[in-house]
Amino acid sequence: MATTDIKPPRERLIEAAVRLFSEDGIRATGIDRLLTEAGVAKMSLYKHFQSKDDLIVEALRRKDEQFRETFRAMVETRHDPRARLLGVFDAQERWFGHPGFRGCLFLNAAAELPEGGCPARRAIAEHKSWVHGQLRDLAREAGAGDGLADQLMLLFEGAIMRAYVTGDPTVAREARKAAGLLLDAESS
Amino acid sequence: MATTDIKPPRERLIEAAVRLFSEDGIRATGIDRLLTEAGVAKMSLYKHFQSKDDLIVEALRRKDEQFRETFRAMVETRHDPRARLLGVFDAQERWFGHPGFRGCLFLNAAAELPEGGCPARRAIAEHKSWVHGQLRDLAREAGAGDGLADQLMLLFEGAIMRAYVTGDPTVAREARKAAGLLLDAESS
DNA sequence: AATAGACTAGACCGGTCTGTCTATTTCAGC
DNA sequence: GCTGAAATAGACAGACCGGTCTAGTCTATT
Numbered sequence: 001m002a003t004t005d006i007k008p009p010r011e012r013l014i015e016a017a018v019r020l021f022s023e024d025g026i027r028a029t030g031i032d033r034l035l036t037e038a039g040v041a042k043m044s045l046y047k048h049f050q051s052k053d054d055l056i057v058e059a060l061r062r063k064d065e066q067f068r069e070t071f072r073a074m075v076e077t078r079h080d081p082r083a084r085l086l087g088v089f090d091a092q093e094r095w096f097g098h099p100g101f102r103g104c105l106f107l108n109a110a111a112e113l114p115e116g117g118c119p120a121r122r123a124i125a126e127h128k129s130w131v132h133g134q135l136r137d138l139a140r141e142a143g144a145g146d147g148l149a150d151q152l153m154l155l156f157e158g159a160i161m162r163a164y165v166t167g168d169p170t171v172a173r174e175a176r177k178a179a180g181l182l183l184d185a186e187s188s
Numbered sequence: 189m190a191t192t193d194i195k196p197p198r199e200r201l202i203e204a205a206v207r208l209f210s211e212d213g214i215r216a217t218g219i220d221r222l223l224t225e226a227g228v229a230k231m232s233l234y235k236h237f238q239s240k241d242d243l244i245v246e247a248l249r250r251k252d253e254q255f256r257e258t259f260r261a262m263v264e265t266r267h268d269p270r271a272r273l274l275g276v277f278d279a280q281e282r283w284f285g286h287p288g289f290r291g292c293l294f295l296n297a298a299a300e301l302p303e304g305g306c307p308a309r310r311a312i313a314e315h316k317s318w319v320h321g322q323l324r325d326l327a328r329e330a331g332a333g334d335g336l337a338d339q340l341m342l343l344f345e346g347a348i349m350r351a352y353v354t355g356d357p358t359v360a361r362e363a364r365k366a367a368g369l370l371l372d373a374e375s376s
Numbered sequence: 377a378a379t380a381g382a383c384t385a386g387a388c389c390g391g392t393c394t395g396t397c398t399a400t401t402t403c404a405g406c
Numbered sequence: 407g408c409t410g411a412a413a414t415a416g417a418c419a420g421a422c423c424g425g426t427c428t429a430g431t432c433t434a435t436t
Contacts, residue, residue, distance in 0.1 A: 009413070025300060027215050031394060041414045042395080052394065103299060110353055111291060111299035112213060128353050151343075151366040154359065158346030165298055165316055171342065178339040178370055185369040197383070219424060229384040230425080240424065 010048040012038040017059035018066075022105050026056055027112050053120065056109070060123040063105050067127070071134060081142040085152070085183060088135070089176035092159055096169035103164035107157070131156070144186040151182050198236040200226040205247035206254075210293050214244055215300050241308065244297070248311040251293050255315070259322060269330040273340070273371060276323070277364035280347055284357035291352035295345070319344070332374040339370050 007015075016038035020029040031052060035042055049055045074091045078084045095101065102108070106124045113120050135156070136149035159175040162168075195203075204226035208217040219240060223230055237243045262279045266272045283289065290296070294312045301308050323344070324337035347363040350356075 024302075027300065028302060030392070032392085042416085043397085044413060046395065047412085102303065107349055107353070108299040110349075111296040112215065114212070114216060115290065124353060147362065147365070150359070150362040154346035154350060154363050154366065155339075155342050156346065157349040158342035158344065161295055161298075161345045161349060162342060165295070165312060171338070174335065174338040175342050177335070178342065178366075181373040182366055182369055185373065218422070220422085230386085231427085232383060234425070235382085 009038070009040045009044045013040055013045060013048065013055065014058055014062050016040075017055050018063050018105075021056070021059055021109075022063070022102060023100060025112060026109055053118065056113075057119045057123050060106065060109065060120060060127070064123065064127045064130070068130065071131075075134075075138070081138070082180075082183065085135075085138045085142050086176050086179055088138070088152070088156065089159065089172045089179060092156070092163075092175065093169050093172035096159075096163040096172055101163070101169075104157075104160045107160065139183075139186075142183060142187070144183060148182060148186045152179055155179055197226070197228045197232045201228055201233060201236065201243065202246055202250050204228075205243050206251050206293075209244070209247055209297075210251070210290060211288060213300060214297055241306065244301075245307045245311050248294065248297065248308060248315070252311065252315045252318070256318065259319075263322075263326070269326070270368075270371065273323075273326045273330050274364050274367055276326070276340070276344065277347065277360045277367060280344070280351075280363065281357050281360035284347075284351040284360055289351070289357075292345075292348045295348060327371075327374075330371060330375070332371055336370060336374045340367055343367055 013034070016034055017029075020034060020037060031042070031045070034055075035045060045055070049058065070091070071088075074087050075084055078087045106127050109120060110124050132149060132153050135152045136146055139146065139148040139152065142148075155175040155178055159172050162171040201222070204222055205217075208222060208225060219230070219233070222243075223233060233243070237246065258279070259276075262275050263272055266275045294315050297308060298312050320337060320341050323340045324334055327334065327336040327340065330336075343363040343366055347360050350359040
């Protein structure tokens with residue numbers, strides 16, 4: 001808001017893409033809708049991005065950055081290893097409770113994008129791989145092996161899909177409980 | 189193959205829908221492709237179904253029936269309560285290992301269909317509710333409470349998404365291990 | 377043989393999709 | 407103020423979407 005309170009077109013496009021892809025889905029969001037919401041001309045889109053697929057990849061990357069920030073913020077507010085680990089599921093419950101919650105953008109993208117080694121799939125894999133790596137670090141801090149991280153990842157993804165399909169945010173609490181039990185079983 | 193080796197158009201449509209929706213996704217499968225694969229005229233489709241959405245619902249129901257059959261078959265081949273419970277994840281590993289595995293049709297459908305109380309969403313919810321009910325029964329047989337069923341459901345759904353995104357069928361083995369630990373924790 | 381109904385083949389409709397094109401406007405730096 | 411790059415508005419193309427309609431074939435029953 002210093003000199004310009006309006007962001008450049010490329011930025012507006014990415015932000016609109018993240019929002020609309022999350023709210024309505026990727027395939028369901030047409031180019032025209034995207035342009036209207038971003039307040040950008042069509043030619044500007046195709047100047048900054050090769051294609052819609054290119055914008056999809058960029059939107060996934062942006063969402064990934066945002067996710068990593070909030071994840072790190074959650075970890076930093078806790079210091080006990082166990083609390084850090086279980087805090088993941090506390091954060092999930094808050095996430096699931098948000099009014100606009102429609103599941104995980106990356107898992108949804110995996111479901112609606114075509115098969116094959118397209119860049120979008122790589123972005124999805126990279127995001128999930130990062131999450132998995134974080135859980136591995138948290139598990140090690142808590143004195144557990146990498147097997148626990150795999151199991152936590154299952155609970156993490158499972159909670160997302162359960163919350164989305166049932167609309168019940170409290171599934172995260174059951175995931176948290178299970179995570180605690182699995183941690184106890186590992187470290188005993 | 190008794191009198192007629194060719195099935196009626198409605199049946200061919202449903203079978204083609206189940207196959208194509210599973211292989212390529214629902215939105216990605218156009219009407220024309222569906223008709224070609226089923227070997228059915230367009231008018232026949234709209235005689236037997238009100239719309240594509242109607243066919244989607246019917247395809248989900250059919251897939252649900254098939255799933256229930258294979259699930260029941262898995263349960264019946266095992267008699268020890270613990271083996272029955274863990275057998276779910278053995279079945280998953282076989283499922284994930286199939287060449288054409290592309291995740292769960294119902295979870296994928298939830299991701300790519302629009303929000304709102306459309307019949308397709310009800311079919312998805314009913315399917316997942318049935319699975320959850322089965323896990324509850326198996327958990328009770330094994331002497332555990334309903335909380336375990338919730339946790340097993342998380343592992344079940346999580347394994348599907350992990351197997352789909354990573355392409356690694358062995359995630360089911362980790363899910364099985366976690367299920368065993370959670371069962372032990374409950375019944376102790 | 378006549379008839380009724382199920383099915384097929386394919387043209388056709390309006391709408392929407394991604395992506396291209398031209399022409400105009402805005403605006404910062406000299 | 408002038409210039410040139412960047413962004414705008416919006417028409418347009420070509421493909422595909424779901425869905426409708428007409429015309430004709432095939433089969434089974436009467």
